[in-house]
Amino acid sequence: MGSEEQTDQENIEQPAVETEESIVGEIVEDALKDEAEGETAASEEVDLQAALDAATTRADENWEKLLLAKAEVENIRRRTQKDIEKAHRFSVEKFAKEMLPVVDSLEMGLASVDAAEGDVVAIKEGMELTHKQLLASLEKSGVKQINPEGESFNPDLHQAISMVPSPDHEPNTVIQVFQKGYTLNERLLRPAMVIVSQPQAPTETKKIDEQA
Incomplete structure (x- = not known):
């Protein structure tokens, strides 16, 4: 009798032990899984923060580049505007310089009229020379x-x-x-x-x- 009762008791205790071990195993497995998921979440959070920091840095760098480019464009615009204004003011400078010798010739011709004592031929030759000089100066400026x-x-x-x-x-x-x-x-x-x-x-x- 005693032997049979012991056997029955062992038969009853064995499934209970197995069940307990199974439950403990599941608990340990769940704990390990939760720990792994926590580590993964923490790692993902760190990766997201790093990506955000990198994106913020790139955005700041691009903004600085944009400001520098805008400043450069503004400087170019100002220089161009000054060059245009200067070109408008001094556009006839070359032509004016070409005309100065013609004016000098006319003034010398007028001054020599009194000394010519009525020499019409000399006056005519002086006027013809001045006329040729004027036409040559005009051609240098593109006027034909x-x-x-x-x-x-x-x-x-x-x-x-x-x-x-x-x-x-x-x-x-x-x-x-x-x-x-x-x-x-x-x-x-x-x-x-x-x-x-x-x-x-x-x-x-x-x-x-x-x-x-």
């Missing part, structure tokens, strides 16, 4: 004279003030320049005022008109 006498009429450069018959010229030929024109760097400043030859009426037509 239009003197189309003997050339074909060009409506882009010439303005006809009259048309006359001329047996010595082809039709639409400039036979006289009333006022010379000028261009500035190939752009028309003033057209040449000209007289142009027109086609003559046929001889037979003239005879018919005379008979009529």
